Ligand code: FES
């Protein structure tokens with residue numbers, strides 16, 4: 001049962017003129033868009049584009065990125081993947097602005113792997129770190145401008161006039177003297193064969209002339225996503241495909257000793273085959289439902305990890321529990337590495353009028369994105385491999401596949417459908433991706449394989465946001481102002497947690513949010529006591545900041561209390577002279593109708609309080625205020641006010657949606673979430689044991705976007721980290737005792 | 752097994768206990784209905800059976816034989832469904848979109864039964880999970896629909 005884009009891929013492969021990658025891409029996308037594509041874009045064009053490639057400028061190969069179709073629609077290959085954050089729309093706005101084409105006329109898809117799509121300053125291609133718009137902004141503007149220049153050139157040729165007599169209107173080249181116009185779509189076949197102008201001298205618009213950047217342009221993917229037409233990896237299907245499900249070893253590092261009922265499972269209805277994989281057994285069937293039933297029915301004897309396994313991968317001990325691990329982190333001794341120091345913290349603490357010590361902790365959390373991971377792998381007759389999978393970094397994944405399969409990267413075509421949520425889930429995590437299994441199964445069966453991890457398998461293998469136990473010491477002067485702050489975090493960061501061994505340098509993602517705080521505390525020391533976590537670790541929306549700003553900002557409130565200071569006044573004091581953050585703090589306070597800590601009685605008779613949290617994540621600045629009450633011993637968040645300063649923005653509507661989403665995830669973490677491990681296994685294997693925020697607990701969210709004009713920062717992650725501390729600080733005020741850990745559902749606030 | 756999906760009769764040679772979700776996705780290639788949990792927890796698989804929201808991941812096809820099943824693929828053939836979709840577009844509800852087929856189906860079911868839902872009605876009916884946190888946009892879209900002139904009510 002084949003349909004849609006995949007039928008056309010097969011046809012394309014047989015059509016010699018379309019053998020270029022661009023031809024391939026066009027066919028695969030064109031069918032989805034239902035458009036008839038004229039065949040322009042011959043392979044020679046890429047070679048020519050290569051000639052003009054300047055190492056100083058990334059992402060200048062216009063024909064690789066853009067196809068302007070006869071119907072004047074624009075197909076853009078985006079270097080960044082869409083997973084809900086609105087990046088496809090933002091890219092259309094940015095390119096469209098300089099190209100002079102309405103973003104509405106864009107069709108955007110994730111570009112294939114390939115150097116030409118690496119536009120980030122880092123020289124990597126990832127969708128993460130809230131980098132897409134800030135790193136994509138300059139190259140995508142340039143790309144649009146280059147394409148426009150080529151269209152003008154083509155227009156000049158076609159009209160037989162000088163290019164200086166021409167200008168553009170959205171979608172058209174216009175001859176200013178005569179008013180004659182030519183559609184971009186009628187010029188593209190000539191334009192895309194022209195040499196690419198020098199990116200160093202191409203003129204960009206003056207921002208005051210922007211038509212779409214800065215506007216709440218409608219998202220391009222909303223209708224498809226409201227009608228079930230949007231397709232994710234899990235929805236992919238190719239001719240001759242089989243379905244697969246797996247049962248993983250209960251703990252990382254274990255291997256199959258034997259299967260007690262393999263024969264019976266093979267005889268179950270619909271089962272095609274059973275496969276022994278590293279750390280998993282797979283069942284292949286004509287239907288996924290049968291495969292899943294088979295995988296669940298397997299009775300596997302798992303063997304403990306052999307000696308030496310820990311050299312190559314993480315090994316989960318059978319007695320591991322997250323609770324005792326927390327105790328271990330709190331009591332561990334051993335080497336401490338300084339990540340950020342200023343002044344002489346030890347001496348300042350000794351001389352301080354008052355010293356406050358407290359231990360704070362975070363929890364492991366799951367990504368819990370709604371789309372369970374899957375991968376579809378197909379070996380083709382010519383030995384090439386096509387693979388569809390959720391991913392935030394196509395080139396990195398392709399390189400890994402090349403290593404695993406022994407195939408040359410050029411023989412692997414990676415397809416990156418829309419992501420059903422990601423939040424950091426779809427990076428290259430050693431044991432947390434289904435594609436290595438799908439590839440093995442496709443090889444073993446000689447048929448294309450779509451492997452879906454059930455929700456239960458996903459919760460078993462997800463890479464977790466790290467857990468940290470932080471020992472704080474704060475010193476106050478005689479006036480109650482902080483003069484010293486020390487934070488020693490016992491933790492392992494997500495980046496150093498990617499491999500089996502720690503790297504040489506400190507992992508900045510372990511401590512960000514403890515480091516990088518803007519408060520003027522003259523003596524400070526932020527350090528890590530590295531302790532390896534046996535769990536797989538990963539990036540989770542706002543990474544280190546997701547927990548560290550909670551830890552820091554709640555301790556800061558505790559310090560304020562100790563010094564007899566109002567937490568808002570104390571922050572103002574510590575930020576004096578910092579115009580950007582003073583403005584931001586004022587903005588959120590104004591948004592909330594003025595600072596009112598409480599406790600106070602609300603109109604409905606409930607006792608409420610408000611708390612503040614601030615964070616400086618991913619190049620942006622955030623400040624939030626939460627208003628809470630206690631209902632039946634549990635926290636109810638009524639209102640969130642958040643001010644975000646990302647420097648400047650592209651689409652205010654998308655920024656507001658992202659703030660809402662980040663608020664929801666921040667609340668979910670602080671109120672409810674915790675991946676609990678017992679006996680080396682996660683206690684929750686589905687949402688029933690791992691509750692996440694639901695609609696009835698979503699507060700009203702009030703947003704203020706502050707455009708300070710500072711260097712552009714991120715948007716997707718930055719609104720999250722200020723939320724947990726704002727809530728916890730409000731709760732502490734309300735209940736009259738400090739809250740030092742998440743989630744709050746673990747605490748009973750029954751009075 | 753005879754099923755009527757979106758007004759179209761289908762004959763499927765599969766076990767009667769097969770969950771409707773997988774019959775839709777794997778046998779009928781209707782992938783608009785999503786798998787999220789398989790345990791009636793998330794709502795991504797919501798379809799309408801005789802106008803009522805049902806979790807298709809835990810609904811055996813034998814239970815819907817003879818019933819009228821409406822999936823997201825045909826949602827715009829339903830008058831109310833069409834209006835719900837427009838409201839979703841107007842309020843720019845989806846982010847990743849993965850939960851939204853289910854959200855739209857749940858909203859249609861709610862509005863069919865309660866044309867003017869209060870916040871409490873919405874809280875009680877819209878139990879579908881959304882990891883992207885589109886809840887406020889969902890609530891706004893439903894209120895907007897309830898107050899629109901086309902919404903005659905029951
Ligand atoms: S998949 Fe049916 S409720 Fe989650």
Ligand code: FES
Pocket residue numbers: 084370420421845846847848849850851880881882883884885
């Ligand atoms: S829009 Fe992504 S889960 Fe709801």
